[in-house]
Amino acid sequence: MNKRVGIPQALFYHRYSPAWKAFFTELDCKVVESGQSNKEVIDAGVKLAPDEACLPVKLFLGHVKKLQNQVDYLFIPRVVSIENKEYICPKFMGLPDMVRYSINDLPPIIDTTIDLKTKKSNLVKSVLEVGEVLDKGYWQVSKACWKGWRALKKHRERLREAKDDDAQYKIAILGHEYIIYDSHISMNLVEKLKEMGVEVVTPEMLTPQAMRVGLSNLSKDMFWTLGKKMMGAAHYFFSNQEIDGIIQLTAFGCGPDSLVGEMIEREAKKRDGQAFMTLNLDEHTGEAGLVTRLEAFVDMIQWEGV
Amino acid sequence: MKGYMGVDVGSVSTNIAIINEEQEVIEKLYLRTEGQPIKAIKKGLMEIKDRVDCEISGVGTTGSARQLAGVIIGADTVKNEITAHAVAASTVVPGVQTVLEIGGQDSKIIVLRDGVVVDFGMNTVCAAGTGSFLDQQASRLNISIEEFGGLALQANAPVRIAGRCSVFAESDMIHKQQLGHNVEDIIAGLSEALVKNYLNNVAQGKEILGPIVFQGGVAANEGIKVAFEEELGLEVVVPEYYDVMGAIGSAVLAQEAVNEKGRTDFKGFNTTDFNYHASSFECEGCPNSCEVINIHQGDEVIARWGSKCPKWEAV
Numbered sequence: 001m002n003k004r005v006g007i008p009q010a011l012f013y014h015r016y017s018p019a020w021k022a023f024f025t026e027l028d029c030k031v032v033e034s035g036q037s038n039k040e041v042i043d044a045g046v047k048l049a050p051d052e053a054c055l056p057v058k059l060f061l062g063h064v065k066k067l068q069n070q071v072d073y074l075f076i077p078r079v080v081s082i083e084n085k086e087y088i089c090p091k092f093m094g095l096p097d098m099v100r101y102s103i104n105d106l107p108p109i110i111d112t113t114i115d116l117k118t119k120k121s122n123l124v125k126s127v128l129e130v131g132e133v134l135d136k137g138y139w140q141v142s143k144a145c146w147k148g149w150r151a152l153k154k155h156r157e158r159l160r161e162a163k164d165d166d167a168q169y170k171i172a173i174l175g176h177e178y179i180i181y182d183s184h185i186s187m188n189l190v191e192k193l194k195e196m197g198v199e200v201v202t203p204e205m206l207t208p209q210a211m212r213v214g215l216s217n218l219s220k221d222m223f224w225t226l227g228k229k230m231m232g233a234a235h236y237f238f239s240n241q242e243i244d245g246i247i248q249l250t251a252f253g254c255g256p257d258s259l260v261g262e263m264i265e266r267e268a269k270k271r272d273g274q275a276f277m278t279l280n281l282d283e284h285t286g287e288a289g290l291v292t293r294l295e296a297f298v299d300m301i302q303w304e305g306v
Numbered sequence: 307m308k309g310y311m312g313v314d315v316g317s318v319s320t321n322i323a324i325i326n327e328e329q330e331v332i333e334k335l336y337l338r339t340e341g342q343p344i345k346a347i348k349k350g351l352m353e354i355k356d357r358v359d360c361e362i363s364g365v366g367t368t369g370s371a372r373q374l375a376g377v378i379i380g381a382d383t384v385k386n387e388i389t390a391h392a393v394a395a396s397t398v399v400p401g402v403q404t405v406l407e408i409g410g411q412d413s414k415i416i417v418l419r420d421g422v423v424v425d426f427g428m429n430t431v432c433a434a435g436t437g438s439f440l441d442q443q444a445s446r447l448n449i450s451i452e453e454f455g456g457l458a459l460q461a462n463a464p465v466r467i468a469g470r471c472s473v474f475a476e477s478d479m480i481h482k483q484q485l486g487h488n489v490e491d492i493i494a495g496l497s498e499a500l501v502k503n504y505l506n507n508v509a510q511g512k513e514i515l516g517p518i519v520f521q522g523g524v525a526a527n528e529g530i531k532v533a534f535e536e537e538l539g540l541e542v543v544v545p546e547y548y549d550v551m552g553a554i555g556s557a558v559l560a561q562e563a564v565n566e567k568g569r570t571d572f573k574g575f576n577t578t579d580f581n582y583h584a585s586s587f588e589c590e591g592c593p594n595s596c597e598v599i600n601i602h603q604g605d606e607v608i609a610r611w612g613s614k615c616p617k618w619e620a621v
Contacts, residue, residue, distance in 0.1 A: 040593035184594075188614070269511060272424075280430065288370060293428060296388035300423045 003134060005029045005110070006071030008063035009036065011056055011092070012079060014177040015204075018155040019148035020075065023127070026144035027136050032071050034063040037184035041066055042283055048102045054253035055282055056178050057091050057098070059185065064099050064106070073133070074099075074109045077126070081117035086225045089256055108133075160205050167199035169301050172237040174230055174264065175249030176257075177204055179281065186249065187287050189294070196298050201243065203233035210236050227260040234264045238271055244301045245275035247294075252282030275300050309360035310564070311572075312557030313347065313379060314390065314550065315339065315371035318410025318437055319523055320346035322354050323553035324362070329397055329561070333358045334550045343371040347378055348578045355575040365572045366390075366560030368552050370411070377601055377609040378582055380573035383563040387552050392416045392423045394555030395519045398545050403515040406534065406542070407551070408504070408524035410437035415509040429508050436500060437524050439472045443479065443496065447489060451526075454493065458529025461494030469499025497529040501537050516540045521551040580604055591617060 005024045007013060013020070017033075024031050034041070037059055045062025053061075067074060076099055079092045091098070096111035112129045116122050124145075131141035171193060173180055180186055180202055190200050206214070214236030215228070222228040237243045248264060250257040261278060268276040277297050279290065309332060314321040320343065322335040335354050339346045366383040367375040368390040376384040387409075395405040396418060405416040413436050417425040429436075444454045458464075465487050467478045475496065482492050518540055520531055525548040534542045547554060564570050586599045598618050601609040607621050 038593040039595055265511065275424070277426075289428075292370075292386045292388065295386040296426060299386070299389040300426065304422050304424070 002028055002030045003073060004032050004071040006032045006034065006067035006074045006107070008060055008067060008074070008076070009034045010060040010063045010182065011095070011178045012077075014181045016152065019152035022151035023130075023144045023148035024075070026147045027131070027134055027140060029073075029134065032067060034066045037063070037182050039184075042184065046283055050098070050102070052253070053098070054091065054255070055185065055251040056176070056254070057095070058283070059182070060095070061099065061102055065103055068103065068106060071107055074107055076109050076111055078111050078113045080113060080115035081225070082114065083116065083225045084120070085117060086223050086228065087117070088225055089254075110134075156204070159202075160207060162205065164194070164199040166197075167194075168197045169244045169298070170199045170201060170242050171245045171247060171298075171301075172201045172233075172240075172243045173247050173249060174203065174234055174237070176226060176230075176251070176254075177202070179249050179251055185251075185281055185283075187281075187290050189247075189249070189290070192291070192294060193298070196294070198298060201237070203229055206233055206236060213239075224256055224260075227256045230260050231264065234267065238267065238274065243274060245277070245297060247297065248276070248278040250278060250280045252280055275304070307360040308363045309358060310364045310366075310557045310561040311354075311362050312390070312550075312553035312555065312560060313350070313365065313367045313369075313375050313381075314387070314552035314556060315343050315347060315367065315369040315375045316387075316409055316411070316552070317370055318441070319549070320350050320369075321550040321553040322350045323547065323550045323557050324354065324358055324360070325554065325557045325561070326360070327561070329558055331547055331550075331554060332360070334547055334553070336549050339371075343374055344378065344582050344584065347371075347375050348582070351379070351575055351578050355578075362570070362572055362575075364557075364560035364564035364570045366556035366558075366563065368556040373609075373611065374584075374601065378573075378603075379577060380571040381560070382567065382571050383556070383559045385556060385559050387412070388414055388416060388426050388428065389423075390552045390555035390559065391521065392418060392426075392555065393558050394551040395521065395545075396421055397554065397558050398547070398551070399517060399519050399543060402517050402519050404512075404518045406504070406509075406518060406520045407522040408436050408520075408530070409522040409552075410441075413504060413508050413522070413524075415504075415512055415514075417512055417514075425512060427508050427510070427512055436504070437522070439475075440496075440500075440524065440527065443476070446476075447493075449489070455497070455527030455529040455531075457490050458494040458497045458527075459532060461490040463491055464494035464498055465491050467492070467495040467499040469496075469501075469503035475499060494529060494533075497527070497533040498537075501530060501533040505537060514538060514540070518542045520544050521548040523549055525549070586612070589613060589618065591615075 021031050041062035044065045045058040048061045049058040076096045078096050079088050081087050112126045114126045127145045193200050211232045214232035217235040250261045309324045312323045320337045320339045324333040337350050364382045367381040368385050368387050372384050391407050395402045407414045414428045444451045465482045468474045520542045525544045580603045583602050589596045589598050596613040598612045600607045
């Protein structure tokens with residue numbers, strides 16, 4: 001029987017899921033996803049998580065809990081770095097440990113370390129490690145890895161191609177993909193904007209070239225990959241005349257966000273012509289408050305356009 | 307004569323304003339919502355009906371119960387309160403550059419330049435309840451809310467009070483009172499604390515330029531107005547109809563909407579003859595457990611909201 005590998009549908013799932021799914025499928029595994037976040041998942045996460053965990057980590061724990069009795073393995077990589085000389089938020093590094101100590105009686109966790117800080121080829125070591133756990137040979141793992149990479153590339157291309165020609169306005173959303181693309185914590189923000197006749201652009205939709213253009217505005221290199229990406233995207237959006245407004249989504253309890261968010265906000269203040277708003281989300285955020293702010297934001301853009 | 311009606315149903319007050327075609331206010335009404343928005347809307351409509359003898363050509367609703375009010379009255383436009391307040395301020399005080407609005411539950415700042423909103427801010431959860439907090443404190447001190455603000459002006463040495471959180475503010479106030487400070491100084495201290503908190507929280511990083519308009523229920527509080535002026539070093543204007551500005555803005559928006567549509571959806575004042583009530587249930591279709599609300603007119607369900615998916619959308 002095929003082994004069932006569970007992938008919690010949170011955090012980096014929203015960035016790498018096409019690759020992960022293709023990879024494990026190629027290794028003759030049955031991928032089990034935890035499904036979209038919902039109230040039950042978030043409530044479970046809040047109960048399990050240590051006090052100081054940020055909202056996305058709390059949510060992650062909820063997803064793990066949901067998969068607990070449905071799978072043979074849980075895939076929770078220890079992501080240290082995904083770019084040369086850069087780091088990911090420390091909570092990602094400690095994620096497998098945090099999960100182990102918060103939830104009892106878990107199936108074995110595949111917690112391969114992914115550390116590409118010194119060289120990208122370290123990834124080979126990581127995927128072979130996964131292969132070892134699942135008892136798969138070198139060639140099969142290499143092929144799976146390649147398939148995963150292809151799937152991810154295709155997924156990103158599709159994201160970039162998405163366009164809405166009927167939309168009246170274009171609004172960029174700045175924020176981690178695990179917030180923007182989680183329709184429960186973002187309270188369906190993207191859909192809500194679409195219903196208001198707005199085309200939504202996210203940092204994921206930017207081409208590497210666009211990102212480089214944005215990053216060239218930074219006065220100093222930043223060593224947090226996620227923060228850097230946000231800054232780069234922000235600068236690109238600032239200089240893009242087609243973008244009518246920018247909404248920054250931050251998660252309650254996110255350390256890097258509190259700093260990077262502030263830096264972006266200050267930068268936004270220096271510029272005219274684009275509306276800017278920050279929304280901080282937590283598990284108590286009321287939908288009515290969000291709708292009021294969104295409506296007012298779109299009104300503001302509309303009003304300026306008249 | 308033609309009139310346009312704006313209805314602002316907030317957490318603490320329900321306000322109605324009627325304007326004529328020149329956008330002048332011909333009638334206004336300020337009622338307490340008392341936790342029962344449907345009742346307040348009906349009561350407000352019945353009262354205002356007897357006061358005006360003009361034909362209502364358009365209706366707009368705003369405030370946190372704008373949707374509810376919209377279906378009961380038959381609104382031509384249902385707008386968020388930020389937009390409504392901005393529209394009202396720029397109608398009443400042309401050239402306004404900053405709007406400070408403090409209501410019962412929410413407070414906001416709206417920045418306008420050349421008659422156009424360019425930025426706004428709203429309280430996070432923590433700064434909420436400014437108006438209702440003042441209400442609470444007034445009743446704790448057994449002072450009517452109308453006199454409350456005026457007392458601050460008689461203070462000689464305002465005390466320092468932590469305004470960051472209303473729970474701490476209250477314990478600070480009690481502490482000072484037990485030490486023997488007089489009520490005037492405590493109230494003045496509270497006004498200063500609330501203003502500082504507003505400026506650091508809601509208005510954080512916003513460019514505040516004159517003319518400044520201060521509106522919303524709390525603008526009745528003379529002490530807060532003066533505290534704003536002292537803190538900002540600028541004159542703060544409280545417009546004549548400060549307490550119903552949301553309703554005025556909503557009426558102006560209704561006029562625009564009707565001009566565009568060419569008709570009104572207003573159900574008429576007879577809408578108060580019907581019996582409206584709400585019922586709610588928890589949907590068990592998925593783990594989201596949405597709390598769905600039905601709005602009934604008589605036996606008929608006329609609107610429904612609260613669900614995350616379209617399952618309950620059809621009425």
